[in-house]
Structure formats: structure tokens, C-alpha cells
Amino acid sequence: MAALCGVRVGQLLGLLALLFGPVKALEPISVGIAIAAASALTGYLSSPDFYCGRLVECCRDGQPLNATALEADLRDKLFGQHLAHKTISRALTGFMGNPSPKKPLVLSLHGWTGTGKNFVSKIIAENVHKLGMKSKFVHLFVTTAHFPHDNQIRLYKDQLHSWIKGNVTNCPRSLFIFDEMDKMHPELLDAIKPFLDYYESLDGVSYRKAVFLFLSNAGGDLITRQTLDFWKAGKSREDLQLKDFENVLSIGMFNNINSGFWHSSLIDKNLIDFFVPFLPLELKHVKMCVLAEMKERGFVPDEDVAVRVANEMTYYPKDLNLFSDKGCKTVPVKLDFYL
Incomplete structure (x- = not known):
């Protein structure tokens, strides 16, 4: 950073000379002001805020999340999803505020299309990294686009290992989003398992500060059935709690061959921190x-x-x-x- 942002006072005085005439012609008090201005500008140009905000995008490692901004985004942009709102807000804020978590944060978002899973992923990305989905520290994988052929699973596994390791090495707070999990080959999902576990490091790299989001339509029928039963019983939608869905979803995903999580060690070893239900919209x-x-x-x-x-x-x-x-x-x- 010093090489890019460090500016010699002499160089700045030369610039001032071009603007105001030779420095030797300035009164002593003018020289003092010029030096003070040069020093202040040097400090500003050398500061992390200028370097990371104006020159390059820097990894957010060590910076707590703006919980107020996240809460406002979820409140103003996400509708009908009180469970997702509450769970994601608390989980992400707590995780980002922990300087030494024991494992990566893993959230599995479930629900029918159009209920807000991709939208929430965008909100999370924008709050974790300033450039959001355009950030070089946010990585989106779409199963049908990135892993379309079952006969190339070994290649995909090698690529995933390299991508995850390389990106976390560059930024411990990397965000990985896997969409269409219900279409992902179970072997490919289990290949991700080592990065989600409680290991202090793997081959010298710690993955404990990374965030993994899994998006899936699987479980949408279970969520709808539970919500509909609640409605028929005359209960308020807002009275539904996370505990009404988590067990149903984890067991349903583990036993459903079309879920992407069929007999997955991620569920068996309790590596998914929260199964987040997205309720059908009225x-x-x-x-x-x-x-x-x-x-x-x-x-x-x-x-x-x-x-x-x-x-x-x-x-x-x-x-x-x-x-x-x-x-x-x-x-x-x-x-x-x-x-």
C-alpha cells in the first residue's frame, strides 16, 4: 500500500511550486502551511480508507457487520419472511462480530421459487462486501451452469477445492453461494464438507471465517404444508417459529433423493448451522x-x-x-x- 499511496512531501512541494511559484520564493509561514498540507495529504492518501475505497477492493476481515444497515435492508426489501429475516439477521451479525469463530457460517435456504432466497443472498452479499454480488470476494455457483455433467464429477471436485482454497486464502471472509442445490450431485456436495467442518486449518488455510449459502427449492412442499396447516388452524402466520421447520427440513432433505442433501454428511455431521424456511407468499x-x-x-x-x-x-x-x-x-x- 505504501508503494501505491505513499507520496513524498518533496514531490508535493514540487507540485505546489508549479501552482504558486518556486518554494524558495514563499514566505516562511507559507512554506509551513504547504508542508502541513502536504503531510495531511500524504496521510490521507496512505490511509486504508482511501486505498481500499478508491483504489482497490479490500477484504473485510476484522470488520464487524453494520447490523443496523442489514436490519434495514431486510425490513424494507424482504416481505412475508419473518423467520428468514430474524434468523439471517442474528446469525450473520453474530458470526461477523466474532473475531475467531470455530467454523464457517453455513445457511441452507429453502422454499419455492419467488419467495426471496436469491434476493436475500444479494442483501447478504451487499452487507458483507461493499460491491455486493460484483465483489471479487463473493462467489456464485449455479449447479446447472457450473456442474452440468454427472460424468465430470471428479473434475468439478478438483475445481471446487482449488476455487474455495484460493479465494479463502485471498480473503478469509469470502462468501460462497451455491444455487439450485436440489440439482447438485451428492458427491459434489460432500466434497465441500472439509471446508465447513471445525478444523483449525487445512493445508495451512483456515476456513472458519467464510460464509456458505445453499439455495434450494427442495423442501418447498414441506414448508407450504406446514404453513397451510397453521392457517387452517386459525393461527397467525407470524406465530410460526424456526423450530416448526428445522427438524422437518433436515430430516426431509436427508431422506429425499432429489434434494441434493440425500444422505449427505453435511446433515449427518450437523455442519449446516440453520435450515432457513422461506414461506409461500400471499x-x-x-x-x-x-x-x-x-x-x-x-x-x-x-x-x-x-x-x-x-x-x-x-x-x-x-x-x-x-x-x-x-x-x-x-x-x-x-x-x-x-x-
């Missing part, structure tokens, strides 16, 4: 998504437009029309028609 939540999308695009949120867009969605079960079958996923496209 019409009122879809309306909130529409209003938020309008605001993001610079339009004044219009309740009438929100109602019309939300009513165009299809809902299930057919006899109740309670939950949106696509969540908020098609809201941007539907909204285009009105804007």
Missing part, C-alpha cells in the same frame, strides 16, 4: 413487492397498480387461492405492462 406480500419495485424504478408507489398486478398472479390451493405460485418472481415483468 397476495398482500405480492402487493408489497410491486410497490417496492415501483419505488426502486423511481415511480411513486401506486396502490391501485399494485392491486392489479397482484391480482394477475395465480394462487394455490385452487379452492383457497391463498399462496402465489410464483411468489414475487414475475412482478417486474408484470409491472412493465402498466409502466
